Amino acid sequence: MTAVTFDVDKLAAEYNDKTPSDILALAIEHFENLSISFSGAEDVVLIDMAVQIKPDINVFSLDTGRLHPETYQFIERVRNHYNIQIDLMSPDQKQLEKFVQDKGLYSFYQDGHQECCGIRKVMPLRRALSTLDAWITGQRQDQSPDTRQGIPVMQKDNAFSSADRTLIKFNPLAGWTSQQVWQYIRENDVPFNELHSKGFASIGCEPCTRAVLPNQHEREGRWWWEEATKKECGLHVDNIKK
Numbered sequence: 001m002t003a004v005t006f007d008v009d010k011l012a013a014e015y016n017d018k019t020p021s022d023i024l025a026l027a028i029e030h031f032e033n034l035s036i037s038f039s040g041a042e043d044v045v046l047i048d049m050a051v052q053i054k055p056d057i058n059v060f061s062l063d064t065g066r067l068h069p070e071t072y073q074f075i076e077r078v079r080n081h082y083n084i085q086i087d088l089m090s091p092d093q094k095q096l097e098k099f100v101q102d103k104g105l106y107s108f109y110q111d112g113h114q115e116c117c118g119i120r121k122v123m124p125l126r127r128a129l130s131t132l133d134a135w136i137t138g139q140r141q142d143q144s145p146d147t148r149q150g151i152p153v154m155q156k157d158n159a160f161s162s163a164d165r166t167l168i169k170f171n172p173l174a175g176w177t178s179q180q181v182w183q184y185i186r187e188n189d190v191p192f193n194e195l196h197s198k199g200f201a202s203i204g205c206e207p208c209t210r211a212v213l214p215n216q217h218e219r220e221g222r223w224w225w226e227e228a229t230k231k232e233c234g235l236h237v238d239n240i241k242k
């Protein structure tokens with residue numbers, strides 16, 4: 001079945017209360033050409049579940065060039081632990097060189113993260129998604145009360161679909177809490193980023209991520225100099241429109 005014949009709204013309602021593994025099984029059964037987007041703890045939970053259904057599941061990750069050393073080590077640990085290929089998507093070299101020449105390495109502290117994220121994340125993501133019918137993300141509703149509260153377990157990706165190609169986005173952990181994610185990680189010996197042991201909750205690029213205090217919301221550790229309603233890097237812009 002292709003994205004065109006996949007009734008995503010009907011299935012989203014039907015699968016709303018099903019387990020993440022059930023949602024992954026549906027995605028894998030219906031879309032041969034799909035991939036898991038990997039960066040954080042949630043994504044490894046999804047990889048852990050998905051390899052039990054399809055051991056050679058496709059996985060990609062965005063290498064912005066600004067990640068922490070711990071994150072690069074984490075990517076390698078996941079690659080080796082599951083014996084999977086992880087396609088690392090890099091920014092366009094010419095575009096990035098011009099941007100850094102024109103604006104330096106820290107312009108986002110002055111004029112916002114959108115331009116840098118556009119070059120380092122969104123364009124490489126667009127390239128990765130251009131060949132896919134569906135992708136799988138680790139988004140959860142409780143990650144952000146401002147931008148993620150309404151995300152369904154699956155949806156048409158309005159940001160990256162085109163007139164002649166419908167892209168489906170699966171969010172199997174949409175209804176899970178952070179506690180459920182970490183319980184799964186502990187019970188199943190799932191690899192995680194060492195930065196989590198140093199107070200980091202939501203981890204992105206090194207200059208734009210900081211540790212949070214106990215009871216501080218995880219999203220407060222990202223782009224802390226910007227308004228909460230703008231804290232999406234462009235990978236899930238549908239969330240902002242809502």
Ligand code: SF4
Nearest residue numbers: 113116117120205208
């Ligand atoms: S998170 Fe920060 S460093 Fe990373 S791409 Fe966005 S603005 Fe650039």
